[in-house]
Amino acid sequence: MFQIGQLFAHTQFVTFLKYRHLFVFLSWWSTPLLTSEVITMNLRCIASFSFLFLLTPTTLLANVSLNNLFGDHMVLQQGIQNKVWGKADPGEKISVSIAGQSHATVAEKDGSWSVQLDAIMEYGGPHTLTVEGNNTQTFQDVLIGEVWVCSGQSNMQWNVRQANDADLAIATADLGHIRLISVPQVGTQEPQWNFKGEWAVCSPENVGDFSAVGFFFGRQVHQTLHVPVGLIDNAWGGSACEAWIDRNLLSSDDRFKPLIERWIKTESTMPEALKAYERRLDVWKQASEKAKAEKKSPPRRPRHPESLLTGNSRPGNIYCGVLAPTIGYGMKGAIWYQGESNASRAVQYRELFPFMIDSWRDEWGLGDFPFYWVQLADFKDEKPEPAESEWAELREAQTMTLKKLNNTGEAVIIDLGEGKDIHPKNKIDVAKRLARLALAETYSMPEIAYRSPLYQSMQHNGDNRLILTFAHVEPKASGWRPFDVREPVGFTIADSSKTFVHAQARILADGRIEVWSETVSNPVAVRYAWADNPVCNMYSSAGLPLTPFRTDDFPSITAGRN
Numbered sequence: 001m002f003q004i005g006q007l008f009a010h011t012q013f014v015t016f017l018k019y020r021h022l023f024v025f026l027s028w029w030s031t032p033l034l035t036s037e038v039i040t041m042n043l044r045c046i047a048s049f050s051f052l053f054l055l056t057p058t059t060l061l062a063n064v065s066l067n068n069l070f071g072d073h074m075v076l077q078q079g080i081q082n083k084v085w086g087k088a089d090p091g092e093k094i095s096v097s098i099a100g101q102s103h104a105t106v107a108e109k110d111g112s113w114s115v116q117l118d119a120i121m122e123y124g125g126p127h128t129l130t131v132e133g134n135n136t137q138t139f140q141d142v143l144i145g146e147v148w149v150c151s152g153q154s155n156m157q158w159n160v161r162q163a164n165d166a167d168l169a170i171a172t173a174d175l176g177h178i179r180l181i182s183v184p185q186v187g188t189q190e191p192q193w194n195f196k197g198e199w200a201v202c203s204p205e206n207v208g209d210f211s212a213v214g215f216f217f218g219r220q221v222h223q224t225l226h227v228p229v230g231l232i233d234n235a236w237g238g239s240a241c242e243a244w245i246d247r248n249l250l251s252s253d254d255r256f257k258p259l260i261e262r263w264i265k266t267e268s269t270m271p272e273a274l275k276a277y278e279r280r281l282d283v284w285k286q287a288s289e290k291a292k293a294e295k296k297s298p299p300r301r302p303r304h305p306e307s308l309l310t311g312n313s314r315p316g317n318i319y320c321g322v323l324a325p326t327i328g329y330g331m332k333g334a335i336w337y338q339g340e341s342n343a344s345r346a347v348q349y350r351e352l353f354p355f356m357i358d359s360w361r362d363e364w365g366l367g368d369f370p371f372y373w374v375q376l377a378d379f380k381d382e383k384p385e386p387a388e389s390e391w392a393e394l395r396e397a398q399t400m401t402l403k404k405l406n407n408t409g410e411a412v413i414i415d416l417g418e419g420k421d422i423h424p425k426n427k428i429d430v431a432k433r434l435a436r437l438a439l440a441e442t443y444s445m446p447e448i449a450y451r452s453p454l455y456q457s458m459q460h461n462g463d464n465r466l467i468l469t470f471a472h473v474e475p476k477a478s479g480w481r482p483f484d485v486r487e488p489v490g491f492t493i494a495d496s497s498k499t500f501v502h503a504q505a506r507i508l509a510d511g512r513i514e515v516w517s518e519t520v521s522n523p524v525a526v527r528y529a530w531a532d533n534p535v536c537n538m539y540s541s542a543g544l545p546l547t548p549f550r551t552d553d554f555p556s557i558t559a560g561r562n
Contacts, residue, residue, distance in 0.1 A: 064088040064133030073199040075179045075230025077147045077330035085114035098129045123227045145228025147331035150214030152338035154237030161208035163427040178202035183234035186321030187310040195325045216431030239312035240341045247316030258562035273305035333370030346393035346558040354404045372409040372437045377417030380532040386492045386500040388557045391532045409437035412452040449542030455549035465516040473540045475511045483537040490536025492527045525552035
């Protein structure tokens with residue numbers, strides 16, 4: 001067997017195997033006289049080489065394959081040079097053709113290959129994508145349109161079936177020019193090149209399990225622009241931002257050294273954690289047997305510690321298992337709904353979140369593509385008195401990213417949450433606010449309102465009152481539309497003691513807002529909607545809520561957490 005293995009290594013033998021049928025045929029008929037001895041010899045030759053062929057490693061004759069993003073019903077991004085990639089035999093010649101263009105390449109030593117298609121400037125289709133190597137793969141019903149990646153944690157993962165008016169959304173989802181694909185949740189430290197999934201034509205039969213925010217966003221884009229839309233859902237409930245970033249990048253940045261060190265410690269103590277788990281498991285088994293005998297509900301099974309290593313919080317896990325197989329696929333931009341899992345480390349998120357966006361843009365190679373996110377909704381109990389809030393600080397960190405990175409946008413939904421449920425069911429209005437950003441900014445539709453009012457500056461008026469100026473609102477009183485009552489609600493004010501109290505406020509003729517309190521004689525700071533679940537009512541005349549803010553830089557309760 002060792003000698004046979006050596007023989008396989010020779011290029012000549014591999015070439016023979018590739019053309020084995022022709023070789024045997026010619027050797028047979030080139031014999032001048034077909035005597036019984038010659039026939040016997042040739043039959044033995046055929047049998048011998050057939051045996052060797054059965055032993056040939058499959059990698060030597062591997063079919064050309066592609067990443068699963070390439071398949072029937074796929075959508076290619078209009079107007080860019082789309083990358084197509086896959087695997088084949090080392091040195092295998094590959095050609096890719098579509099819509100009258102063809103590109104050739106040769107597989108690398110590791111079998112990987114890729115080509116760049118010329119930009120297709122016209123929307124529509126269907127087209128056929130053909131890939132030829134040792135074999136031929138043909139993909140039908142390929143459309144040219146707008147491709148968006150839908151990422152984040154559970155509020156992005158939350159599917160259409162779980163959203164408000166799901167029955168209506170599903171019944172009207174016969175939308176053949178919207179295509180859907182989902183990436184499974186795989187947590188690993190080893191970068192994956194492929195995933196299990198395939199494109200589907202949007203229909204009432206399959207839309208129910210797709211991301212609600214993603215679908216409603218894509219539907220709005222499709223219905224407004226009248227172009228095909230491809231949606232890639234790779235959201236993972238409960239995921240932390242650091243899991244979406246290449247761990248090597250995080251490790252090389254001193255800002256995130258404490259975060260990485262915390263995980264290194266967790267990983268190093270895994271043997272002890274496993275032993276402790278076994279002890280807890282024994283206790284649980286005994287308690288379960290007792291509960292069963294007493295016909296009571298058993299206690300919850302202890303969590304296996306190794307789930308931390310394959311889960312959605314370990315740095316780099318989602319990047320390697322979910323994101324890596326899709327990086328490089330042609331797309332227009334990304335929508336993002338995440339932050340709940342990082343709320344307790346909101347100050348760190350100020351750096352972590354823009355770092356993630358930058359890293360995605362660098363690796364995708366499409367420049368500063370549009371990146372739009374959802375600010376955290378209102379959640380938990382409404383508190384009667386002003387208090388510090390981790391969720392308010394995370395919202396602030398999200399808003400700060402607007403000033404740090406170009407081509408970004410924030411959908412403010414401080415009015416769309418539910419105090420009792422971290423997963424509010426009103427996903428369609430969330431998606432509409434994201435779609436406003438895309439339609440106005442990405443697709444240059446200036447008639448569409450898209451930016452929530454944003455705090456800009458503050459000044460004293462000399463009468464123990466503070467006057468605030470805002471961007472993205474008309475510079476007149478009619479630019480505002482307080483909800484439910486005429487007076488602005490949701491403002492608090494403080495003096496140098498840093499103790500905030502509820503404030504009164506009024507809209508001035510020029511659109512500025514004056515804030516004061518009879519109990520605060522020398523105010524220095526104002527906050528708005530600064531709570532987990534604030535009571536607030538300020539909207540622009542276009543119906544977009546005022547972005548929560550604070551004018552102060554008082555110490556944050558999440559500072560120093562890693």
